[in-house]
Amino acid sequence: MPTDRVLQPLPVPQGEAALDILPALRRALSGDGPALLPVPAGGTAGAGPADDPAAQLGAGESLGPGEDDPDDPTTLVVATSGSTGAAKGVLLSTGALRSSAEATHRHLGGPGHWLLAMPAQHIAGIQVLVRSITAGSTPHAVDTSDGFRPDRFTDAAQRCLAADSAHYTALVPTQLGRLLDDPAGLDALRRFDAVLLGGAATPPALLQRARDTGVQVVTTYGMSETAGGCVYDGTPLDIARVRIEADTPDPAVAEDPATTGRVLLSGPMLARGYRGRPADPAFARGWFRTGDLGALRDGTLEVLGRADDVIISGGLNIAPLPVEQVLVAQRGVREACVLGVPDPEWGQAVVAAVVPADPDAPPSAEALRGAVRERAPAAAPKHVEFLSALPLRGPGKPDRKALTELVRSRLESGTG
Known part of the structure; x- marks a missing residue:
């Protein structure tokens, strides 16, 4: 593997064309070639350098000290704005991405075929492709060229469901709500072995409605810094640890299960940090200090919302x-x-x-x-x-x- 690796933009098309990035993603996961920065294909109309994550995160330049490791190369740098609007580049290694994908499959009952329904420049979308590569299966994708439509989901789902294996997809609550309102969409959704649901807080009534109608919904909690979801239905995956930071910033202090405070996460799925920010305090002693408030009750995490909200x-x-x-x-x-x-x-x-x-x-x-x-x-x-x-x-x-x-x-x- 080259010792001076460059961060290369990876233009990600919308919808079914997003599958065109699979060869580059496979090479990156094998450690062959540059680290990749997923960005929307075509960029943002009218955007200047201040709105361009490729410009902000040094695309085309070498990874800096602490941003790569020959034994576990950086595969992706995922742009995330958090709640500030300023782009941060999350450095995700091959080990972090594969650990997350493999733990997801263990939790769900085994590898399967995945349907991509979200933009693949975001962690939730690109992890669908990473899981497919890890499982050795061929993913399918929903045509979202004119937005998310239940009929397009149903068409893509039929192709995915034709494969002889388990079937999975990942949605956000808005997408789930639209599919529940569409008879054909609901029928297709019921046939998936698991529907991961994350990206935003899920209204309890929507979750209950989905489960009452036979949809196998699994709520997920995670972020780019944890290579995607690492807590499923309130329970950490077998690679993840959760703590609550109450009265002290020291994550080594054991939490009171009844305490409400900042959520901290640890495990091999963690990013190695942020691009150009080698000493960011969010990453310390193997823990990531999230921006979320939560409570642990009998080992189950309840997320209460963003601290800065x-x-x-x-x-x-x-x-x-x-x-x-x-x-x-x-x-x-x-x-x-x-x-x-x-x-x-x-x-x-x-x-x-x-x-x-x-x-x-x-x-x-x-x-x-x-x-x-x-x-x-x-x-x-x-x-x-x-x-x-x-x-x-x-x-x-x-x-x-x-x-x-x-x-x-x-x-x-x-x-x-």
Whole structure:
């Protein structure tokens, strides 16, 4: 293997054409050739260097000290923005990617054929391809050239399901909801041995509905820094360890199972760090300090939301996720995102951005506020904004920064 390896951009097409990257991905997993930086094919229209992950992460340049290892070469550098919007390059080795893929197959009951339904420049999508390579199976992909459509999923699923083996796919909650509403899509979904569901918090009602209709849903928790999901249905994979950081930043301190705090993860699936950031404090002593709050109860991890999403209103800390769960459980609500916007009286005001199931007949804003008020009076939204869709910054992840600016401008202009 070359000792001075270059980071090479890997343009990733949408939909079925994403399978064209398989030969390059196989070579990279074998340690043959450059490390790869998956980026959308064609880039982003009108994007300058500040919005171009290839430019930000030094594509075309050599990997630096600590960014590679001849015994376990860096295969992928996955661009992730976290919640800040600034691109970070997650350095994922062959060992990390293969450990994650193999642990997933052990958890699910064995290797199988995979259906790609998400963009493959993101970790959730490219891990579908890595798992296929690891399993020695041929993946299939959904045509998403004009967005995710249940009929296109169904067509691709029929090809995948024709293979004589186990069958798996991975979705985000929005995709699952659309398939549950489509009879043919639901019928295809029921035939998969497992449907991994991650990328964003899953509304409990959606999860229950899927399971009640016979879909074998497995919720996943993880991120680019853990080579994808490493906690399935609240239980760590057999390679993963979870701790909760409560009153001390020292991850060596054993957690109180009842304690709520920052989630820390460890195991061979961890990235070796970030591109150009050799001493990032998120990686320390073999642990990755996530940006999420959670609790361990009898060995089961409950994720409570992002630490930096907590809203401070009137001196009280309000976690958005429980409020969002109340809202999406109400009749007529398809999606919801709860935000804090600046407020002269409260510091931050709780605002709910809601996507109604029927845009022409949205639910009552007062009824939605009342539903939250019954559960947590201080967390009831001061305003409810109805939108046709939530802006996203990744597969299934609401763009809270964009939403905050949108809601703020509406409130200031008096149109909200």
